[in-house]
Amino acid sequence: MDENLAQMLIRVSGSMAGSMFALVYEPPRSRLGLYRRVVVSIPSGVIFADWARETLKMAETWFNICASATIAAMISWFAIGTLIRLAKAWKPPDQKAD
Amino acid sequence: MNQYQIALVVGAVLVSLATLHSSPRAVLWVALGAMSFAASTLIWRYFGTGDTWPAFFAGLLDAAVAVSIIAFHKRQWERYLIYIFQGMILVNFAYLVRLIGPHSAYVIALEILNWAALALIGGKTIIGWISNALGARGHPMGYLNRIVRALEKEKQTIGFIHRAK
Numbered sequence: 001m002d003e004n005l006a007q008m009l010i011r012v013s014g015s016m017a018g019s020m021f022a023l024v025y026e027p028p029r030s031r032l033g034l035y036r037r038v039v040v041s042i043p044s045g046v047i048f049a050d051w052a053r054e055t056l057k058m059a060e061t062w063f064n065i066c067a068s069a070t071i072a073a074m075i076s077w078f079a080i081g082t083l084i085r086l087a088k089a090w091k092p093p094d095q096k097a098d
Numbered sequence: 099m100n101q102y103q104i105a106l107v108v109g110a111v112l113v114s115l116a117t118l119h120s121s122p123r124a125v126l127w128v129a130l131g132a133m134s135f136a137a138s139t140l141i142w143r144y145f146g147t148g149d150t151w152p153a154f155f156a157g158l159l160d161a162a163v164a165v166s167i168i169a170f171h172k173r174q175w176e177r178y179l180i181y182i183f184q185g186m187i188l189v190n191f192a193y194l195v196r197l198i199g200p201h202s203a204y205v206i207a208l209e210i211l212n213w214a215a216l217a218l219i220g221g222k223t224i225i226g227w228i229s230n231a232l233g234a235r236g237h238p239m240g241y242l243n244r245i246v247r248a249l250e251k252e253k254q255t256i257g258f259i260h261r262a263k
Contacts, residue, residue: 017158024164024184063151067194070154 007065008046014066015045018073026081033084040080045073103139106212107132113220120226124219127167127179131215134159147201150194157190175222175249182215222249 019041028034046069053060053068099107110132117124138156145152164183167176186208191197193204229242 017154017161020158020161020165021187024161024168024180024187027168063154067151067154 010062010066011046011049011069012042014049014069015042015073017066018045018070019077021070022074022077026078028081033081036084037077037080041073041077044076045069048072048076102209106135106209106216109213109216109220113216113223116223117219120223121173123170123172123176124223127163127176128216128219130163130166131183131212134163135212150196153190153194153204157187157194160186160190172252173249174251174253175218177253178218178249179215182211182218186211222246225249 019038022037022041023034028037049065049069049072052072052075053064056068056071058064058068110128114125114128117128134156138152138159141152141155160183164180164187167180167183171177171180189198189204189207189211193199193201198204198207225242226246229246232240232242
């Protein structure tokens, strides 16, 4: 198998694992919330896997790439949940009287 | 299989038999937990205990069980079961990053949580039996009935699996 494709598959599976771990600790309240978080966390896991691995000073092995994609996906899952909550809590000044 | 694993299997079978009539969903969770336990034991046997990364897959299996319970739970005691599975995933993570060790400490921590899950399900059933046998109201042991009612309290399933009405 092409090495780039294999690395991409590992990142995607790591991100999916990260989403599943995050789902256990912070389940969304609606199906829309689930879609939002999955759409954000899986690509984030793929994109930020290298950043997470370098930040944690992990060697470039297959398992470390998978683990760092998992960590990146989990962080983005919690981040998007916090952002959604903040967005819901914030109201424009003209609607504050409601 | 060692004696601890046999004891756990016997415990799981006894709890399943005890709860089969009162709450069949508990048997499903025990069966899923047992499958996760068996699969993670096989992974550890196959790859050996020299490295910590099989804990990642063990955590993944526990997470799969926890997601099923989160998606389909209906009662308060199932929420407590979710907390126990969250604890198991944390133990796997802690071992993965070498926060706990040696391997025996990890196994003991997971064993305690497995027994806690069985004790929750079995304990709920046994308290229910005692409470029914005593006839709850006005009895000095009436608090048992309150425990059962608290554990059996209906909880709204977290809605991501169902469409909002």
